[in-house]
Structure formats: structure tokens, C-alpha cells
Amino acid sequence: MATTVPGDPPEPLLSLDDRELRRLGYRVVDLIADHWAGVGERPPITVGEPAALAGRLAEEPPEHPTPVDDVLALLIADVLPYVQHGDHPRFYARIPGPSNPVGVLADALASGLNVFVGSWTGGSGPATVELVTLDWMRRICGLPEGSEGAFVSGGSVATLNALAAARASRLGGHDPEAVVYLSDQAHAAVARALRVLGFADDQVRTLPSDADLRLPADATARAVAEDRGAGRRPFCVVATAGSTNTGAVDPLEALADLCAAEGMWLHADAAYGGPAVLSETGRRALAGLDRVDSLAIDPHKWLFQPYECGCLLVRHPGALAQAFALHPEYLADVSGGHEEVNFFDRGVQLTRGFRALKLWMTIKVFGLDELRRAVEHGLALAEHAERTLRAAGWGIVTPAQLGIVSFAREPPGAPAAELDRLHLRTVAEMQREGTAAISSTVLRGRTVLRMCTINPRGSTADVERTIAALDRAWAAAQAG
Ligand SMILES: *Cc1c(COP(=O)(O)O)cnc(C)c1O
Numbered sequence: 131m132a133t134t135v136p137g138d139p140p141e142p143l144l145s146l147d148d149r150e151l152r153r154l155g156y157r158v159v160d161l162i163a164d165h166w167a168g169v170g171e172r173p174p175i176t177v178g179e180p181a182a183l184a185g186r187l188a189e190e191p192p193e194h195p196t197p198v199d200d201v202l203a204l205l206i207a208d209v210l211p212y213v214q215h216g217d218h219p220r221f222y223a224r225i226p227g228p229s230n231p232v233g234v235l236a237d238a239l240a241s242g243l244n245v246f247v248g249s250w251t252g253g254s255g256p257a258t259v260e261l262v263t264l265d266w267m268r269r270i271c272g273l274p275e276g277s278e279g280a281f282v283s284g285g286s287v288a289t290l291n292a293l294a295a296a297r298a299s300r301l302g303g304h305d306p307e308a309v310v311y312l313s314d315q316a317h318a319a320v321a322r323a324l325r326v327l328g329f330a331d332d333q334v335r336t337l338p339s340d341a342d343l344r345l346p347a348d349a350t351a352r353a354v355a356e357d358r359g360a361g362r363r364p365f366c367v368v369a370t371a372g373s374t375n376t377g378a379v380d381p382l383e384a385l386a387d388l389c390a391a392e393g394m395w396l397h398a399d400a401a402y403g404g405p406a407v408l409s410e411t412g413r414r415a416l417a418g419l420d421r422v423d424s425l426a427i428d429p430h431k432w433l434f435q436p437y438e439c440g441c442l443l444v445r446h447p448g449a450l451a452q453a454f455a456l457h458p459e460y461l462a463d464v465s466g467g468h469e470e471v472n473f474f475d476r477g478v479q480l481t482r483g484f485r486a487l488k489l490w491m492t493i494k495v496f497g498l499d500e501l502r503r504a505v506e507h508g509l510a511l512a513e514h515a516e517r518t519l520r521a522a523g524w525g526i527v528t529p530a531q532l533g534i535v536s537f538a539r540e541p542p543g544a545p546a547a548e549l550d551r552l553h554l555r556t557v558a559e560m561q562r563e564g565t566a567a568i569s570s571t572v573l574r575g576r577t578v579l580r581m582c583t584i585n586p587r588g589s590t591a592d593v594e595r596t597i598a599a600l601d602r603a604w605a606a607a608q609a610g
Contacts, residue, residue, distance in 0.1 A: 154198060166231055173564030174221040178212035219588040220566035220596050222581035225374060225402045230434040232495045233488035237436050240484035248482050250470035257471055260486035266493060267441050270407060272420030277445045280476040281485035284440035285401025288426030290323035291442050291477045295424060296395035298453035299446060300365040304328060309357050311335045312368040313345035315375055317399055320368050343376050345369060347384035354392055366395045371416055372403015375571045377531035382418025398425040403532045405432035408502040411509055415532060429489045432505060432584050439485050450476040504586035508533040511583035515593045522597055527578045536573060536580040550577035552607045559603035566596035
């Protein structure tokens with residue numbers, strides 16, 4: 131009896147023939163172009179009902195093929211309408227992701243060509259582009275030559291990796307007596323990174339921010355001295371360089387002095403605010419950014435990249451490798467020589483895509499000057515929002531800082547809890563009405579509203595239209 135040899139399938143598996151691939155590809159490009167042409171006409175945020183969405187989308191994994199045009203039709207009808215458009219010209223909530231079309235196409239290329247930038251042998255050309263782009267970021271932020279870094283998913287992972295490097299470099303490893311300092315305005319990503327790294331709550335000193343919502347350097351120095359006196363090991367300060375709440379920047383110069391004197395590592399969370407250094411105003415606000423040991427900056431926010439693109443820069447060559455490099459036997463063939471950077475030694479990811487490509491192409495195609503003007507426009511829009519809000523009778527809680535303004539109404543005699551509720555209801559009304567998206571936060575115990583105006587395709591007219599909608603929403607909240 132003849133043995134059966136499994137034959138090759140009659141058609142290659144998991145493939146599209148060339149004509150079909152191109153036809154579909156053009157449809158996908160058309161969808162992307164339609165998005166860019168029409169995003170401002172749609173509501174900035176549409177939220178679906180869990181049961182309704184599951185009702186249309188939940189199913190057993192399909193055993194048999196579905197025509198691709200039907201799949202696209204389903205996507206267009208039942209999935210894509212239910213999103214927030216962080217790139218909408220009137221999306222001012224939280225921190226927008228304005229993106230840009232060149233970055234989008236670069237991302238499509240990186241994915242379409244399945245570029246691997248984990249090891250030098252796996253992608254030496256792309257790794258070189260990543261090194262070049264990191265060097266651009268280093269120059270923009272003012273760090274010295276030789277500083278290293280890597281592109282990651284975003285500010286959260288950049289901060290996680292930075293704190294791992296800080297610990298490896300300053301402590302050599304886990305130390306239950308080690309202490310980190312930050313303010314009550316630090317992003318939750320910092321606390322989460324510390325939790326993941328195994329720091330206990332009593333190793334994280336969250337200090338009250340000052341009247342300008344900044345980490346006070348003198349109080350930090352006192353806390354450090356107190357902890358040293360108690361036999362603990364202060365090793366790191368996390369400064370916020372552009373808080374998500376208000377755009378406030380911690381006093382980087384004074385904190386850098388403190389860290390230098392105390393042998394501590396200074397990490398700056400510049401995830402959203404960092405790109406402001408491109409502008410004169412931003413450079414003044416961020417004075418001292420060039421003195422940090424590490425910083426996290428998010429190109430997927432104010433450097434206009436599609437999600438995901440975060441960037442970590444570290445002043446000390448080798449500090450990331452000290453935290454992350456391992457040399458397993460199955461990677462011996464790709465480890466390469468000294469000059470050959472293996473990005474898998476600089477973070478938690480082994481397999482990693484070509485995140486630098488979108489930023490590199492954006493800067494090449496538009497030029498840094500256009501990015502600078504885009505950042506400056508965002509700063510100017512926040513100032514315009516502040517003026518327009520004042521004229522409309524809103525109280526300014528924190529003035530325009532790095533593209534963020536926060537505001538509230540304080541009608542005399544209204545109880546605080548009722549006002550907090552009215553402000554929250556105003557945000558919900560805005561979302562229901564669909565002209566623009568703003569968001570709320572809590573500052574000094576009170577609910578306030580905020581706008582973050584970093585989309586360079588937004589206009590002063592968009593700001594005015596939004597504030598008119600805000601006044602309607604406030605009235606509706608009071609009536610409701
Ligand atoms: C957005 C942000 C983060 C978190 O970054 P992700 O890119 O969302 O991971 C951290 N810190 C600040 C100040 C931010 O604005």
C-alpha cells in the first residue's frame with residue numbers, strides 16, 4: 131500500500147490574487163481618504179450600547195469564508211461609527227491624537243511590508259531609521275549626544291521602561307527601602323508603572339501640588355531628607371512636563387538640581403507636553419527638560435502620529451540594556467556586534483514593528499518647521515479659547531498652558547456638589563449634541579471643564595463654535 135504524502139493545496143493558502151489585492155487596497159485607501167475628507171462633519175465621539183453592538187457583532191468564529199466586500203460593509207456600518215475621533219478638529223477632550231495623513235500611510239507601509247525592528251539582523255535599515263529619528267527627538271528635547279532610546283506603544287510603556295532603567299541604574303535591582311517622588315498631578319500611568327515594577331504604595335510619595343498645580347521642589351527636598359533620616363533610599367523623582375489636567379510643568383530646573391545633589395534619577399513625563407519645546411513659548415515653559423535622566427514623549431499626541439507611537443529617551447548609554455538585556459541561546463545568531471543595535475535589548479518587547487517610520491516620514495515630508503507651526507497653532511488656539519470663554523462669562527480656572535485651558539461657572543449661592551454635577555452634565559450634553567468634545571476633570575476637589583486644543587487642523591472658528599455649543603449645553607444641564 132502506498133504511503134500518502136500530503137500534497138500542496140491547489141491554491142496557495144491565505145492569499146489574495148494580485149488583482150484582488152490591488153482592488154481591495156484601493157478601497158482601503160479610499161476609506162482612509164474619505165475619513166480625512168469628512169471627519170470634521172461627523173460627531174467627534176459616538177458611543178455604542180454594549181448589548182446592541184454585541185448583538186450585531188458577536189458570533190462563533192466563522193468556519194467558512196465571507197466575501198470581503200461584505201466584511202468591509204459590516205465594518206463600515208456597525209463598527210467604525212462607534213469611535214472617538216481624536217483627529218476631529220473639534221475634539222478637545224483629554225489629550226487629542228490629531229494624527230496626520232503621511233503618518234497614516236507610513237503606518238500602512240510598515241504593516242503591509244511586515245517590517246521587524248527587534249534585532250539588527252532582522253531590520254538593519256529600519257533600525258537605522260529608528261536611531262536617526264531617536265536622535266532627532268534627542269536634539270529636539272536638548273539631551274546630550276549619546277543619549278539612547280526606543281519607540282514604544284505610548285507614554286505608559288515609555289515611563290514603565292524608564293523607571294525600570296532608573297531602578298537598574300540607581301539601585302541595581304529591587305529594594306524595599308527605595309522611594310519615588312511625584313505630585314498629585316502626575317498621570318496615573320506613573321503609579322501603574324511603579325505598581326507593575328513591584329513598588330509598594332509606601333515607596334511612592336505622592337506630594338501635594340502647589341497653587342500652580344506643580345510639584346514643589348522644596349517640599350520634595352524635605353520629603354527626601356525625611357526619608358533618608360528614616361533609613362530609606364530616595365532614588366527617583368518623576369516630574370510632569372505638561373500635566374494632562376492643566377498643562378502645568380513641574381519646576382524641572384529645581385528638581386534637576388535636587389536630583390543631582392541627591393544622586394537621584396529625574397524622569398520627565400512629557401508624554402503630551404514635550405513637543406511644545408519646538409516653540410519658543412514651550413521651550414520657556416519646559417526649561418530644564420534638557421537636564422533629565424529620562425523622558426517619555428508621545429508622538430501619537432502632539433507630534434501628530436496615528437496610534438500607537440510613544441518615545442523614550444534616556445541620557446545614560448547602556449542604562450536600558452542594564453535593565454532589559456538578556457542573552458538567550460536562541461538569539462545568538464542575531465545579537466551582532468557592538469555598533470549593531472538590537473532594540474529588543476531596550477525594552478520589554480522582542481518582536482516589534484516599525485513605529486519610527488511614521489514620525490520619520492512625517493518630519494521628512496513636511497519638515498520640522500511645519501511641525502513647529504502646527505504646535506504653535508495649538509498654543510494659540512488655547513489662548514483664543516481662554517479669551518472667548520472669558521467673554522462668554524466662564525471663569526478661567528487655569529489659563530492656557532501648553533494648549534490646555536480649564537474653566538468653570540460659579541453662579542453665586544450654588545452648592546458645590548450641585549455645581550460639580552452641572553459641569554459633568556454639560557460634558558454629557560456636549561457629547562449628545564455632537565458639535566465638539568470637551569472633558570471634565572477635578573482640580574482642588576472641584577469638577578471643572580477643560581479643552582485641549584492641539585489639533586493643527588482646528589481653527590479659531592471651531593473654538594468659537596464649540597464655546598457657543600458649550601453655552602447651550604450649560605443651559606440644557608441647568609434645565610435638565
Ligand atoms: C497620555 C499621557 C500618558 C499615557 O500615555 P499613553 O500614550 O496613553 O500610554 C502619560 N502621561 C501623560 C502626561 C499623558 O498625557
